[in-house]
Amino acid sequence: MTGSDTAWSGDDSRVYSRLADIAVPSRREQMAILITQIRFKTTDAFKLVDLACGESGLTKAIQTLYPKARATALDGSQSMLTVAPINLAEFEDRTETGVFDITAEDWLHQIDGVGLVVLSLVIHHLDSTGKPRLYRNVFNCIAERGALLLVDIVAGRRPSVWSLHANLFDRIAYEQSMTATDSTELYDIVRKEWNIFIYPQEGEMPDIFFDNLN
Numbered sequence: 001m002t003g004s005d006t007a008w009s010g011d012d013s014r015v016y017s018r019l020a021d022i023a024v025p026s027r028r029e030q031m032a033i034l035i036t037q038i039r040f041k042t043t044d045a046f047k048l049v050d051l052a053c054g055e056s057g058l059t060k061a062i063q064t065l066y067p068k069a070r071a072t073a074l075d076g077s078q079s080m081l082t083v084a085p086i087n088l089a090e091f092e093d094r095t096e097t098g099v100f101d102i103t104a105e106d107w108l109h110q111i112d113g114v115g116l117v118v119l120s121l122v123i124h125h126l127d128s129t130g131k132p133r134l135y136r137n138v139f140n141c142i143a144e145r146g147a148l149l150l151v152d153i154v155a156g157r158r159p160s161v162w163s164l165h166a167n168l169f170d171r172i173a174y175e176q177s178m179t180a181t182d183s184t185e186l187y188d189i190v191r192k193e194w195n196i197f198i199y200p201q202e203g204e205m206p207d208i209f210f211d212n213l214n
């Protein structure tokens with residue numbers, strides 16, 4: 001990572017790359033729902049920034065649908081930033097990748113005046129001070145008619161929802177493991193270590209979404 005105090009490591013990146021399609025519920029549908037919220041026409045030219053892009057699957061999906069969109073895909077993990085440009089190679093004339101630390105502010109110039117900022121599964125790595133600060137910074141930097149779209153893990157108002165989510169997370173991971181690999185091997189890893197509702201790791205801090213907007 002950059003000089004951040006995040007608990008996300010290079011090892012996490014490698015494990016995430018292997019397990020994301022199993023551990024993240026309905027990953028493709030999540031991405032599709034986010035993309036359907038983009039207000040641009042598919043013929044529009046606009047600038048987007050993917051904050052904590054990982055292997056850049058979301059940037060790639062948006063650039064495929066929007067052939068005139070220019071993208072900057074940023075992440076804090078060197079191993080993600082090794083893979084991201086390879087995945088975006090077909091769009092290299094309208095794509096940049098780079099390192100950043102979402103907890104810092106020295107990268108904000110990169111979202112200056114842009115039409116779209118996307119965030120997928122990284123906000124829960126910020127604490128309840130960092131999340132509203134990020135939203136405020138994005139609001140102050142992007143174009144007047146720009147948008148921030150995000151998908152992430154959030155906390156429910158009632159504590160009882162937590163165990164419901166824990167069970168659902170496990171069941172979906174099991175189904176996704178069987179569908180993708182006809183085996184429980186990946187599910188077993190997810191179940192033992194990756195169910196955030198049972199084993200929250202250091203640096204994972206989901207909040208009630210609307211509490212961060214006050």
Ligand SMILES: C[S@@+](CC[C@H](N)C(=O)[O-])C[C@H]1O[C@@H](n2cnc3c(N)ncnc32)[C@H](O)[C@@H]1O
Nearest residue numbers: 004006008052053054075076077101102120121
């Ligand atoms: C769960 S992955 C999500 C990746 C991608 N957005 C996706 O949806 O697949 C979390 C990402 O956040 C990045 N990350 C975690 N903490 C970060 C920080 N402080 N600054 C920048 N990136 C960070 C990790 O490197 C990783 O790529």
